[in-house]
Amino acid sequence: MSSATPPPARPWSGRFPGFDVLDQSSHWDPVTTGVVLARTGMAPDIRFFTPHEQGIATALCDQLLGQHDEPTPVPKVPLVNLIDSRLAEQQTDGWHYDDMPADGQAWRDTLSALDADARQQFDSGFAACSSQQQASLIQAVQDRGTDDWHGLRAKRVWSLWTRYACTAFYSHPSAWSEIGFSGPAYPRGYKNAGVDKLEPFEVHDARPSEDPLRGRRGVQR
Amino acid sequence: MSNVRDRNESAWLLPADGKRVNHQLRQDMRRFDDIDEVDLLVVGCGAGGSTMLQRLARAGWKVVALDAGPFWDPAADWVSDEAGSHHLYWTEPRVISGSDPVPLGSNNSGRGVGGSMVHYAGYTPRFHPSDFETYTRDGVGADWPIDYPELKPYYEAMEEELPVAGEKWPWGDPHSYPYRPHPVGGNGEIFLRGADHLGLTAKVGPVAIVNGRFGNRAHCIYRGFCLQGCKVNAKASPLITHIPDALAHGAEVRANAMVTKIEIDERSGRATGVHYVRDGVPHFQRAAVVVIAGYSIETPRLLLNSACARFPDGLCNDFDQVGRYLMVQGAPQTAGRFDAEVRMYKAPPPEVSTEAFYETDPAKPYKRGFSIQTVSPLPITWAEHVAAQGHWGADLREYMSDYVHWSCLGALCEFLAQPDNRVTLSEQKDRHGLPVAHFSYSQCDNDAALMRAAQSVMEDILHAAGADEVITIDRFAHLVGGARMATDQEEGVVDAECRTFAVPNLYITDGSVLPTQGSANPALTIMAVAARAAERLISTSRRGN
Ligand SMILES: Cc1cc2nc3c(=O)[nH]c(=O)nc-3n(C[C@H](O)[C@H](O)[C@H](O)COP(=O)(O)OP(=O)(O)OC[C@H]3O[C@@H](n4cnc5c(N)ncnc54)[C@H](O)[C@@H]3O)c2cc1C
Ligand code: SF4
Numbered sequence: 001m002s003s004a005t006p007p008p009a010r011p012w013s014g015r016f017p018g019f020d021v022l023d024q025s026s027h028w029d030p031v032t033t034g035v036v037l038a039r040t041g042m043a044p045d046i047r048f049f050t051p052h053e054q055g056i057a058t059a060l061c062d063q064l065l066g067q068h069d070e071p072t073p074v075p076k077v078p079l080v081n082l083i084d085s086r087l088a089e090q091q092t093d094g095w096h097y098d099d100m101p102a103d104g105q106a107w108r109d110t111l112s113a114l115d116a117d118a119r120q121q122f123d124s125g126f127a128a129c130s131s132q133q134q135a136s137l138i139q140a141v142q143d144r145g146t147d148d149w150h151g152l153r154a155k156r157v158w159s160l161w162t163r164y165a166c167t168a169f170y171s172h173p174s175a176w177s178e179i180g181f182s183g184p185a186y187p188r189g190y191k192n193a194g195v196d197k198l199e200p201f202e203v204h205d206a207r208p209s210e211d212p213l214r215g216r217r218g219v220q221r
Numbered sequence: 222m223s224n225v226r227d228r229n230e231s232a233w234l235l236p237a238d239g240k241r242v243n244h245q246l247r248q249d250m251r252r253f254d255d256i257d258e259v260d261l262l263v264v265g266c267g268a269g270g271s272t273m274l275q276r277l278a279r280a281g282w283k284v285v286a287l288d289a290g291p292f293w294d295p296a297a298d299w300v301s302d303e304a305g306s307h308h309l310y311w312t313e314p315r316v317i318s319g320s321d322p323v324p325l326g327s328n329n330s331g332r333g334v335g336g337s338m339v340h341y342a343g344y345t346p347r348f349h350p351s352d353f354e355t356y357t358r359d360g361v362g363a364d365w366p367i368d369y370p371e372l373k374p375y376y377e378a379m380e381e382e383l384p385v386a387g388e389k390w391p392w393g394d395p396h397s398y399p400y401r402p403h404p405v406g407g408n409g410e411i412f413l414r415g416a417d418h419l420g421l422t423a424k425v426g427p428v429a430i431v432n433g434r435f436g437n438r439a440h441c442i443y444r445g446f447c448l449q450g451c452k453v454n455a456k457a458s459p460l461i462t463h464i465p466d467a468l469a470h471g472a473e474v475r476a477n478a479m480v481t482k483i484e485i486d487e488r489s490g491r492a493t494g495v496h497y498v499r500d501g502v503p504h505f506q507r508a509a510v511v512v513i514a515g516y517s518i519e520t521p522r523l524l525l526n527s528a529c530a531r532f533p534d535g536l537c538n539d540f541d542q543v544g545r546y547l548m549v550q551g552a553p554q555t556a557g558r559f560d561a562e563v564r565m566y567k568a569p570p571p572e573v574s575t576e577a578f579y580e581t582d583p584a585k586p587y588k589r590g591f592s593i594q595t596v597s598p599l600p601i602t603w604a605e606h607v608a609a610q611g612h613w614g615a616d617l618r619e620y621m622s623d624y625v626h627w628s629c630l631g632a633l634c635e636f637l638a639q640p641d642n643r644v645t646l647s648e649q650k651d652r653h654g655l656p657v658a659h660f661s662y663s664q665c666d667n668d669a670a671l672m673r674a675a676q677s678v679m680e681d682i683l684h685a686a687g688a689d690e691v692i693t694i695d696r697f698a699h700l701v702g703g704a705r706m707a708t709d710q711e712e713g714v715v716d717a718e719c720r721t722f723a724v725p726n727l728y729i730t731d732g733s734v735l736p737t738q739g740s741a742n743p744a745l746t747i748m749a750v751a752a753r754a755a756e757r758l759i760s761t762s763r764r765g766n
Contacts, residue, residue: 012621032300036302066616092312093324093325094311095315095324098317098322163605163608166604167604170604176600178618178621179623181566181600186453193405193443195407195561204562205562
């Protein structure tokens with residue numbers, strides 16, 4: 001993408017004006033606070049991925065969560081560092097499909113397959129491809145559905161990538177603020193549950209009827 | 222029935238000072254030596270195992286329970302956070318296959334003292350009388366060797382011990398609950414509104430969450446993190462409902478002890494104890510009676526890994542029954558979008574259910590049925606739901622920013638027991654060098670028909686409540702079966718008393734013994750079956766015989 005292109009509209013930002021879940025952190029219990037605030041501090045060092053894999057994974061995950069063109073100074077969620085930590089510590093769900101390797105190896109294999117696709121199609125490694133090229137390569141994997149992709153079932157690869165990337169992204173307080181979620185709730189709890197009811201510290205959606213989905217293809221009415 | 226406190230003092234043994242653990246009770250816990258022959262040893266401290274332990278300890282037996290996971294302290298070990306709760310799940314390696322492979326880990330498998338109930342949602346419905354004879358009634362599934370009336374007193378006892386809160390229950394065998402229903406949050410409100418518009422009966426409950434005074438258990442604070450472990454001690458799990466009483470009656474709980482093999486004396490054919498690994502060191506604990514309660518994947522795996530000269534194909538597996546007839550429930554989740562803010566995270570996920578579609582409807586092309594409940598996913602689980610629709614990148618972020626407007630219902634469809642849905646041993650080994658479980662699952666046509674029917678009812682409810690859009694994700698929930706109860710050894714692994722057909726002093730008292738599952742969440746039934754087995758064992762045997 002040329003640097004002259006203006007950043008695209010970000011319809012998901014600003015829906016909960018002034019709401020920052022971290023403003024509530026003094027109400028959280030110390031154990032939870034430790035776990036959550038660790039995510040906002042310095043990102044953990046990369047231990048599992050090689051530098052080459054790290055580059056591919058960063059481009060992939062930033063694309064999956066729409067972070068690739070995040071306008072500075074908004075800090076990105078360090079998706080790959082968070083995923084890397086889980087894989088380094090084997091903090092997986094344990095199970096794997098009989099036709100897929102265990103998660104760590106599956107990440108390595110699929111990153112290298114994605115890179116191979118990029119070289120074949122665009123004569124460049126995935127990380128160095130333009131944003132549109134990266135997006136089209138990713139879309140091609142999703143479009144394969146239950147078909148084979150480099151000897152693996154594409155659907156399972158897709159699920160591996162999105163599972164890890166979504167877990168990393170939506171574990172981050174900045175993502176919670178973006179979607180209006182109030183985060184940890186112990187020991188305070190909630191006193192005003194119910195449709196359209198708010199706690200004193202919660203903020204209403206500023207654009208409640210701007211349903212981002214209305215009229216979308218594939219959405220049932 | 223006698224006063225709960227006279228039967229089970231657990232809630233009164235918890236501290237009243239805001240701490241969540243009675244550390245003194247754990248410190249003073251009786252400790253047996255490996256060479257002591259205990260009267261009874263339990264493998265696994267979850268729903269079924271803890272019930273067994275508490276009942277036998279009360280009856281004066283020398284009992285010890287070994288669990289592969291930690292002896293949790295809710296205050297220190299659990300967090301009010303989704304991603305930070307990973308350590309609650311059983312995450313040792315496992316392999317899945319079949320035409321509909323079932324993901325394990327966070328979806329259905331817990332570890333540590335309290336078992337999967339530490340991170341279960343908290344719904345505690347009974348099974349219906351029909352569940353015990355689906356074969357006779359409908360020619361599907363299996364008949365149990367016991368019927369509903371035999372289990373009823375144990376349901377009633379357990380509902381008082383957890384204790385359960387909910388409205389008067391009109392389905393199955395109609396009954397009421399010891400505690401009043403909880404107030405509902407946004408998601409429950411939407412479900413009730415939609416059901417009301419359709420003329421469909423939906424009820425608040427039944428949930429094992431304290432509503433009012435019960436010993437030193439604290440009241441629910443409606444914080445929505447039930448699936449991450451209740452830091453409040455409001456939601457029931459054996460860690461707080463049965464283990465304290467067991468300790469007070471001389472039981473030992475040995476945490477972080479992974480059982481690797483049941484030892485069988487080749488001459489007598491009886492179990493003599495178990496091999497286990499703790500802190501990397503192998504041990505052997507002697508026991509007069511052994512009870513396995515490791516749940517539907519680990520129980521069959523342990524039996525298969527305990528093969529010996531007498532049982533070359535796996536313990537209790539002379540008739541190739543071990544690991545078979547394992548069931549999951551089809552659990553599609555349908556969500557609806559409202560301009561109003563539902564904020565479904567503000568209340569326990571388990572709020573409202575309907576069992577109006579539970580029984581076989583002769584007008585329908587399928588047998589058996591489904592139930593519908595509120596589920597209320599937190600952001601990470603919700604992102605999975607959204608990503609499953611195919612959204613990614615900017616689309617996904619935009620969709621996710623709409624979180625507060627969504628309400629989410631989940632169905633539990635009664636998938637039928639099939640012999641080839643089973644656990645076998647994989648080539649792959651775990652860190653102890655033991656073959657890991659391989660779990661294969663495929664749906665039958667009846668299963669698939671129930672998924673579709675449940676989805677369309679959930680869509681109707683949400684539309685009736687005013688949703689303008691609905692989306693569905695297909696999932697699975699719960700595990701039962703894998704070492705089922707039967708009338709004879711060619712059809713199952715244990716008898717009606719949960720005693721294995723093959724080894725007279727070996728019992729199984731966890732979810733794996735259930736021959737059918739209905740469309741009810743299984744924990745209460747697992748506990749009731751274990752309580753019944755305990756009572757039979759106590760009344761029919763002298764200690765250790
Ligand atoms: C996310 C989720 C939500 C759920 N929601 C509900 C619900 O709302 N209502 C409901 O009724 N049910 C629910 N369930 C299911 C319910 O929790 C289980 O059905 C029930 O706890 C199973 O009981 P069990 O005794 O068979 O096994 P568990 O409770 O799982 O206990 C087994 C124990 O054995 C231990 N173990 C296993 N193998 C070994 C070994 N070799 N050595 C030593 N220890 C071992 C494990 O560490 C574990 O602690 C839910 C489960 C999950 C995961
Ligand atoms: S909502 Fe209530 S029962 Fe659930 S975890 Fe919170 S306090 Fe416990």
